[in-house]
Structure formats: structure tokens, C-alpha cells
Amino acid sequence: MEETMKPPKVTLVVGPRERFSYTQTSLESIYANTDYPFDLVFVDVCSPASVQTYLQEKSQEQSFSLLTTDHYISPNQARNVGLRYVLDHTDSDYVVFIENDVIVKRGWLTQLVNCAEETNATVVGPLTCIGNPAHQVIHNAGGKSYIKTEVKDGQTRRRIKQSAYLTGRAIADVSDQLQRTQCDYVEFHCMLVRRDIFSTIGLLDEGMLATREHIDFCFMVTQAGGHIYCEREAIVTTDTLGLASNKAGLMAWFGQLKLPDFKWSDLPYFMVRWSDAWDRASLDHLRQKWNLAEDKYFTKRYAGLGSRRHELLIKPVVRFLTLGKGNAWLEKRLIALERPLNHFWFNRYARRLRQAQFSKTV
Incomplete structure (x- = not known):
């Protein structure tokens, strides 16, 4: 058998x-x-x-x-x-x-x-x-x-x-x-x-x-x-809680005039996960590891640091505040305000992590 x-x-x-x-x-x-x-x-x-x-x-x-x-x-x-x-x-x-x-x-x-x-x-x-x-x-x-x-x-x-x-x-x-x-x-x-x-x-x-x-x-x-x-x-x-990647999905989202689809308890990890610091470090590491030129592939991504935060936090807020119309000036101002907040949030996380690691070694 x-x-x-x-x-x-x-x-x-x-x-x-x-x-x-x-x-x-x-x-x-x-x-x-x-x-x-x-x-x-x-x-x-x-x-x-x-x-x-x-x-x-x-x-x-x-x-x-x-x-x-x-x-x-x-x-x-x-x-x-x-x-x-x-x-x-x-x-x-x-x-x-x-x-x-x-x-x-x-x-x-x-x-x-x-x-x-x-x-x-x-x-x-x-x-x-x-x-x-x-x-x-x-x-x-x-x-x-x-x-x-x-x-x-x-x-x-x-x-x-x-x-x-x-x-x-x-x-x-x-x-x-x-x-x-x-x-x-x-x-x-x-x-x-x-x-x-x-x-x-x-x-x-x-x-x-x-x-x-x-x-x-x-x-x-x-x-x-x-x-x-x-x-x-x-x-x-x-990403069933986020944006669809087609035009119809985007219009449906904006048409609902929704604020960001987050719970407050999600935000601390989200801000660290998509921090400028982690994004930048990842791109630098990839480029150096594989000996890659700093060409358009990278400069585009360096210029777009924080894009995930902007997509899922700032843009919905702008659409909500402008009744779905959008406003480029307001969006840029909120991005300018959010970026130092993200740096502060990440530095706070990094400081607490260092303190915790130091406590374990003492």
C-alpha cells in the first residue's frame, strides 16, 4: 500500500x-x-x-x-x-x-x-x-x-x-x-x-x-x-479602513466627508510606524546596502516623507473642513504643522525606548 x-x-x-x-x-x-x-x-x-x-x-x-x-x-x-x-x-x-x-x-x-x-x-x-x-x-x-x-x-x-x-x-x-x-x-x-x-x-x-x-x-x-x-x-x-486606490473609491471617501478612520489608541503606533525618521532610515539603508545611486527613485521618496500620514490623516481633515472641496493652502499648512509634531512624537518614543533599554542593563 x-x-x-x-x-x-x-x-x-x-x-x-x-x-x-x-x-x-x-x-x-x-x-x-x-x-x-x-x-x-x-x-x-x-x-x-x-x-x-x-x-x-x-x-x-x-x-x-x-x-x-x-x-x-x-x-x-x-x-x-x-x-x-x-x-x-x-x-x-x-x-x-x-x-x-x-x-x-x-x-x-x-x-x-x-x-x-x-x-x-x-x-x-x-x-x-x-x-x-x-x-x-x-x-x-x-x-x-x-x-x-x-x-x-x-x-x-x-x-x-x-x-x-x-x-x-x-x-x-x-x-x-x-x-x-x-x-x-x-x-x-x-x-x-x-x-x-x-x-x-x-x-x-x-x-x-x-x-x-x-x-x-x-x-x-x-x-x-x-x-x-x-x-x-x-x-x-x-487597508479596508483606508482609501481605495481608484478614483471612484477616493470620490466615495471624500463624498462621505469623514474624519480620519482611526481610534485614538491607533495613533501612537501609526505616528512611529510612518515617522519621517523610520522612512528616511529605511531608504538610506536600502540605497547603501545595494550600492544604489541617489536617483529619481530615491529623491522622489525622500521628498514624499510622511506621505502615508498626509494621506490618511491630513487629507481627510482638509476635506471635512472644506465640505469636500479641498484646499491646497490649508493642506500645506497642516502638513507644515504636523511634521514637527511627528518629530516630537518619534523623539519621545525613542527617548522612552532608550530609557527602558538602559534600565534593563543596570
């Missing part, structure tokens, strides 16, 4: 994106809509008391591992907390990194595993949608990202070339393009990774604090000889 092959083992590592208030909805979605067996590790980075209580109760109910930190840490640092646990305590064949604001469509994990097994892919990402209603507007369907070496006037420059597939398109309009596709990168909103790659490349780079982590990681995988796919039949949605 032939021995039945056991399905590959999978552990999900759930970590923070930018806020905590969607944690329950996201986690309930995973348990309700995942038909492939999995273990789960949740990395909680100082969420509010109500969320901590929910996670403690849910971890007992579903028997998942709940790991906590005593201060805010970056998404890559949180992923490494979960990854170390998986590598040390499980024999999982795959790790799935998924952020705490993602909701999933039934069949998502089965499709990711099937793609990895059938293609021998190292990394597989789903079709990631954005906004509300869920699973309708595409945020990421994979993309191109590579380093091109150019020689000009006797000088050699290394530059990132990057483009995304199908971003902003409605799923209903591109149904003929929703097949698995080999690509250069997928994003950390949700990403399945073959366990054995970490014995080659090590843990995630914690110098990537806030932005471009997925580009850096996929460069590392490709450099190690790995292959990356987007399985477009697996569908998840991120």
Missing part, C-alpha cells in the same frame, strides 16, 4: 501594519475563510488593553502562540520575532507573513501552497486588493523590480527599476489576467515563504524599518537563486 503524502505544514506569522483596531476583524477572517490546515503565531507589539484581552482569549480558544513585546517595534522586527519562533519551535515547510489589517477570501492559503508546490517557488504572494468593499480593487498583483547597472561619462551607477502589475484596476475588468505569474516582487501584506530559504539568507533585514522591506527581501531571495510568483487566484484585501 502506498504511503499517503502529508500536505506541507504552514505557520502564519501575523504582525502589525500600522494600527491595531482591525485586529479582531482580520483574525476572525483568517479563521473563518482558511480551508488549509495551519498553525498561527501572533506578534503583538504593545496593542491597546482591549486588543490584548481579545488576543489572549482568542489564543486560548484557537491554541495559537501569542508573542508580545514591551515596546513598539517595526514590522520587519515583528516578523523576525515570529520567524525565530517558527524556526526554533516548529517543523513547518512554509511561513506566511500576514499583516493585522488583512482579510482573506476563502481558498487563499490552499492556492498559495499549491502554487509553491507546483512551481517550486521560494516566495508566493496573493492578488492583494485594497479598500472597501473588499476583494474588488487591485493593490498588488506582483511586479518587476531589479537593479540595472548603467555606465555614463565613465561612471557606473546602479539603479532600481520597478513597475507594478494591474495596480488600481478592478478585478472585474481584468478577469482574463488573473492567472499565476512569475514576477520580481510581491508585498508583505501577505507573503508565503519556503522555510529553507532562511538558512541561506538569514532573517529579515531589520534595517528596513518602514518602507521598501518587500523590495529588499525579494532582492535577497533572487540573489540567493529563489523564484517569486504571484498566485492571482488567491485573493486578500488590505
Whole structure:
């Protein structure tokens, strides 16, 4: 009698994106809509008391591992907390990194595993949608990202070339393009990774604090000889509390004249997570690590420091105050006022962190 092959083992590592208030909805979605067996590790980075209580109760109910930190840490640092646990305590064949604001469509994990097994892919990402209603507007369907070496006037420059597939398109309009596709990168909103790659490349780079982590990681995988796919039949949605990435979604948001969709308890982490300091440090680290020229790719992003805060905090306030009309002057003034506030907030976080670390060494 032939021995039945056991399905590959999978552990999900759930970590923070930018806020905590969607944690329950996201986690309930995973348990309700995942038909492939999995273990789960949740990395909680100082969420509010109500969320901590929910996670403690849910971890007992579903028997998942709940790991906590005593201060805010970056998404890559949180992923490494979960990854170390998986590598040390499980024999999982795959790790799935998924952020705490993602909701999933039934069949998502089965499709990711099937793609990895059938293609021998190292990394597989789903079709990631954005906004509300869920699973309708595409945020990421994979993309191109590579380093091109150019020689000009006797000088050699290394530059990132990057483009995304199908971003902003409605799923209903591109149904003929929703097949698995080999690509250069997928994003950390949700990403399945073959366990054995970490014995080659090590843990995630914690110098990537806030932005471009997925580009850096996929460069590392490709450099190690790995292959990356987007399985477009697996569908998840991120940022369901934020803006949709198409014009219709933006107009619907503005038409509602809503203030920022945050709870007060979300703001402290959000301000650190998207701080100018972490954004700038991430871009500097990426450029230096891969010996890249400070070209338009970087100058554009340096000029756009704080854009996530402006998008989700300032612009909704301006639209609300102007009854949906918008006002460029007011927006610029609020940005000018918010930036030093963000610096103050981050410096306060950094000072408290240094004090806590010093206390541990005494």
C-alpha cells in the first residue's frame, strides 16, 4: 500500500501594519475563510488593553502562540520575532507573513501552497486588493523590480527599476489576467515563504524599518537563486479602513466627508510606524546596502516623507473642513504643522525606548 503524502505544514506569522483596531476583524477572517490546515503565531507589539484581552482569549480558544513585546517595534522586527519562533519551535515547510489589517477570501492559503508546490517557488504572494468593499480593487498583483547597472561619462551607477502589475484596476475588468505569474516582487501584506530559504539568507533585514522591506527581501531571495510568483487566484484585501486606490473609491471617501478612520489608541503606533525618521532610515539603508545611486527613485521618496500620514490623516481633515472641496493652502499648512509634531512624537518614543533599554542593563 502506498504511503499517503502529508500536505506541507504552514505557520502564519501575523504582525502589525500600522494600527491595531482591525485586529479582531482580520483574525476572525483568517479563521473563518482558511480551508488549509495551519498553525498561527501572533506578534503583538504593545496593542491597546482591549486588543490584548481579545488576543489572549482568542489564543486560548484557537491554541495559537501569542508573542508580545514591551515596546513598539517595526514590522520587519515583528516578523523576525515570529520567524525565530517558527524556526526554533516548529517543523513547518512554509511561513506566511500576514499583516493585522488583512482579510482573506476563502481558498487563499490552499492556492498559495499549491502554487509553491507546483512551481517550486521560494516566495508566493496573493492578488492583494485594497479598500472597501473588499476583494474588488487591485493593490498588488506582483511586479518587476531589479537593479540595472548603467555606465555614463565613465561612471557606473546602479539603479532600481520597478513597475507594478494591474495596480488600481478592478478585478472585474481584468478577469482574463488573473492567472499565476512569475514576477520580481510581491508585498508583505501577505507573503508565503519556503522555510529553507532562511538558512541561506538569514532573517529579515531589520534595517528596513518602514518602507521598501518587500523590495529588499525579494532582492535577497533572487540573489540567493529563489523564484517569486504571484498566485492571482488567491485573493486578500488590505487597508479596508483606508482609501481605495481608484478614483471612484477616493470620490466615495471624500463624498462621505469623514474624519480620519482611526481610534485614538491607533495613533501612537501609526505616528512611529510612518515617522519621517523610520522612512528616511529605511531608504538610506536600502540605497547603501545595494550600492544604489541617489536617483529619481530615491529623491522622489525622500521628498514624499510622511506621505502615508498626509494621506490618511491630513487629507481627510482638509476635506471635512472644506465640505469636500479641498484646499491646497490649508493642506500645506497642516502638513507644515504636523511634521514637527511627528518629530516630537518619534523623539519621545525613542527617548522612552532608550530609557527602558538602559534600565534593563543596570
